[in-house]
Amino acid sequence: MADATQATERPIIAYVDEDEDALEDFLIDADNSNLFREVIILKPEARLADMLEVLLTLPIDALVSDFRLSDASPIEYDGGQLVTAYLAARAEFPCFIRTSWDNDALHGTDDVNRVYSKEEGSQDLNRPLFERISLQIAHHKLQLQKWSDELEALLAIERSTLTATQIERIVQLDTRIEAQFGADHAVSQDARRAIFDGGLYSRKQELLADTERLIADIKRTLGEEGATDG
Incomplete structure (x- = not known):
């Protein structure tokens, strides 16, 4: 359907x-x-x-x-x-x-x-x-759907059982998907990887919430630096 x-x-x-x-x-x-x-x-x-x-x-x-x-x-x-x-x-x-x-x-x-x-x-x-x-x-839409489905399946895996390869793939997929909607706002892969390596979150919505906070932090930091330079 x-x-x-x-x-x-x-x-x-x-x-x-x-x-x-x-x-x-x-x-x-x-x-x-x-x-x-x-x-x-x-x-x-x-x-x-x-x-x-x-x-x-x-x-x-x-x-x-x-x-x-x-x-x-x-x-x-x-x-x-x-x-x-x-x-x-x-x-x-x-x-x-x-x-x-x-x-x-x-x-x-x-x-x-x-x-x-x-x-x-x-x-x-x-x-x-x-x-x-x-x-x-x-x-293009089919490729996005495939990436999204794969990411959702990986995020459903119990966090403690994720392998290094699976974590790396999650980081890659999340970065690719976000780049489709605004590459200039994408969080770096190192930042994303740190989220998983820290073991702080276990489900997709929590990951997305943290991504939004990281974006806000980056924008705020750049704004403060611009104000200082001015």
Whole structure:
């Protein structure tokens, strides 16, 4: 039943482009593909940090960006740099780049498989991109579910019987999962390992609560250092 429910849940995607007509065309074609629950279209902010902040507040399952974002107005970054910045915040997130400048885009990204040519005309020409986006989202969610299931099973083991290998795997899984939702807020693996080595907690909710406290401590420490430096 769970698999059937997941299969009917269509994802939400965001598309960034400086061209109003290109945004509208993408929205129409993506909607007509019937592969997505919602398509959010956005014009780029002038600063990369501002654009990233906007995107990270959206409940999206994939990000698509035009490569040339500065044709209509001065923009300090291109689509490749936007994708790189987003992936630095959310590791392994499904990201794609559309372009009419294939050669520049291919050299401007560290993964050429993310780059797709803009296709003018029939919406059927964009169908391969939409299908790839949908498949990549499904793959990403499946990987997260596998990691989550494995982590839950390991956390259910009696703490006193955990082996060093199992503890190491718990640390790896917890770090990977959190990095999907904000790599900049992830607690270091050394800190996570210390939680287990100390033998203070035995269940998942307690681990998550301690992780939140560690994050708060790190932010508070950085804030105090910034105030001192100022």
